[in-house]
Amino acid sequence: MKKSLNLLMVGLISGLVSVFAYHQLSLTEATKITEKEVEAPQVQLTSSSRLGFGAEAPDFVTAAKESINAVVHVKNVSIGRQPRSILDLYFGGGQERRAVRGMGSGVIISPDGYIITNHHVVQGATEVEITLNNNKTYAAEIIGEAPENDITLLKINEEDLTYLPFGDSNNVEVGEWVLAIGNPFNLTSTVTAGIVSAKARDLDSKQGVFQSFIQTDAAVNSGNSGGALVNTNGDLIGINTAITSQTGAYIGYSFAIPSNNAKKIVEDLIEFGRVRKAVLGIRGIDLNNQVAKELSVGDAQGFYVSSIESNSGAEKAGLKEGDIIQFIDQIKIRKFSDLSGYISTKNPGETVTVDYTRNGKPKQTEVELIKLALYRINEIGLEVTNASKDELKTFDAKQGVKINRVLSQRLNAEQLEGILITEINDQKVNSIEDVERIIDQKTNAEALKITFKASKNDEKTYIFR
Template sequence: MKRIGLIVLAAFIGGAAAIGGYKLFEPRTAQLSFQDQQKVLFASNSKVSSAGSVDFVEAAAAVSPAVVHIRTSYSASNGDSSPMDMFDQLFGGGGGRRMQRAPQAASGSGVILTSDGYIVTNNHVVDNADKIEVVLSDRRKVSAKVIGKDPNTDLALIKVDATDLPVIKMGNSDNVQVGEWVLAVGFPLDLQTTVTAGIVSAKSRSIGILAKNQNQPTQEEYEEYQRTGKVPDRTNTSIESFIQTDAAINPGNSGGALVNANGELIGINAAIASQTGTNVGYGFAIPINLAKKILDDFRKYGEVRRGYIGVTFAPLDADMAEKFQVKENTGLYITGVLPNSGAAAAGLQKGDIIKKVEGAVIYDSPDLQEKIGRLSPGDKVQLTYLRNGSEKSTSITLKGDDVKKVSPTLAASGKPTGATISKLGASFIPAPSELKAKYGVKNGVVVTNIQTGKLFDSVDVPNGMLITTVNGKSVNNAKDVEDALPSSKNGMTTISGVGPNGNYTFSF
């Protein structure tokens, strides 16, 4: 009896010490990445495969409390599209951006990442919303604010003021295998928590939906298109490397959880491929390994800080190999190297074929984009490539947005990014003579760097646009642009120019 009492006492002391240690450490977890916080909350799982038991009862019970219902509302004055427009584009029911004529509401799903209220969802679920309301598993309704959002990956991080929330365990999407069982958990069609099952039918899938969403015109651009038939230039910076599943996903599931049979989060449900607007067997989720980096950036900086190799490329197959006159049917054929980029510094050249990144074989563009999308400016990446049939390796230091924002039109000129005019939120360089000759103009400046959130960015002036006049005055350098700004009429500034898709006129 005495021995049993000692055992109980020892267990009590040990438990108290563990709880005390956790409480002592708990305030520090906010300084950790989402991945490191997971290590504190959950015991490590040594399984190599993501697959688990065919019985989904435990997995569904573990995950469902951490998946929330997100409701958004949009005012009548909000001229931006609702989240459902993203579906319309994929389903074939869209067109130009629809202007809202009355207050609207939409809904989606989200996944709780931390007990103090950080929630991941899709960008298109919360983008442009005037109000975001989260319904928790215990039916409480709480307001949420956006911490960060990124249309290039369709991810967003929101925050609610709540504590002791249920948390989902993150898995490893690299270990996901085609053919393994998965569950989709969310709030489809405004129903309560719904769990559906299916298998992973493909990985690293690109369907073009994020590029379409990026290219959706503003109302002004749409009216210009109707008048002239010209469309504005766009640079696709989206990253698509979806996990494809036949687990039933419907509108409302966006931002919800895709989990493996162990109850681990492996993806964030984002889209479906359908001509009807409802599930026909193809759903797509953002891999959680890509999401981890994006979400950590949101919490640290409020935005994504993405690294770039600095190349343009075309995925190889039999047809492209014939076009480029190469023997390789797989890999990425480099069509251009941006000046001052990591790729340029490492000596990569047009015609090189990227075969591996960090030892992983590259078959298509999503393979490269997802791996680079997990990295930050300043990170180094090992690249294996072919040049004239010989395999070579090099280490590349990734650069930041300054690489992306230099127009490919100027890549051959090697010009600097030019002088910045803070009022416009852009930089300008004198147009190279060969560029003026190409477009048949005698003067102009080129927009080389547009600052996020500033004026040119807000009115969607494209990078690489060759501006010929500002308020009717010819311009040849940044000073000409600045001198012409005060001559606006009725407080409106008008710039005109030309780009790869024709003539442009912007008034603001």
């Protein structure tokens, strides 16, 4: 009996050991399986880092070092006289008084002292003072101005300066890292970083001036106007010029004039003293889904041609009303600011390749750009064009230019658009070249005397001060 009991206990113990061993073996195998299952998503996370999610932040140090010494502080100085007596008040005497009207930044673009800045920074200046990053100060000469593009070209007498050559803004990509470099309020320099948010932004086409800005989220405030926008290689790809803010301070996005446009303006100001504008010779409208439905066209992107100017390059190249421009020199045209921004980098006489669709079929042609036959009298806000013989005959005029558009809200567009200007400052005008010559000869202090002709017997002269 005792022997049987012993055998029973041995069997029970053996069974328990077997169960325990099997349980431990099962736990080990389960752990191995679990570990293998956890490893799988780790591989996926590692592979996702190859797409850039785990990439290191870009190094801005080199670009900043190469750029800050080429960005200067620009001071707009006005000089007047403070009357000390009643005689000074009437006869113009008194103590000379200098006042700072505005400040901003500028970019040295050549070793011999050419500097580009915003026109609004130095507008109305009697003197312009430049302070380099090493605190040396110079008097600057205004070489040329392009108010419509918010560009002014300055020059200081110095050699072997650190400068930034223009880069190619056509190669800028949305999402690309950029630096905004300024020299505001004599703080020596400021550097902020961001990315390119958009290209070909048009902020104010209501006045007939189509713009094409690079939009970034790099912080730019008023003192940074005229400073440099550079990429991580230190290439100058834009001139910081504007922010959109109800408070006047940076709120998340800023705008820069593309370097290709700024370069063209600078070259024209140096060579011709003014900006020569090239045009295709077309008018039209941006396409979107709603416009495409109204026009019964299949494309929801591009520039729809609504009219062709007579004797223009577009007419000679065979473009017609209803064509939809998709590319110019392989640059994608989604809206008119894409088109105008690119054409603004070209000169009259140059040829561009235009890809377009007509009745849904792709076509291509070469267009020779012509000079814009318009001139804007910015002081009073009038745009004029050459008058045809028939138009002169209608007004019974021997000479004159036609008011094409009123740009100033102070003037009555209904009364002025379409009538003639026959004389400016007592000089007869036969063409927009005459208007440009007379305006260029006028000093800033001189009044503008203009004779308008609205009909055969209605001719009036006004003086604008």
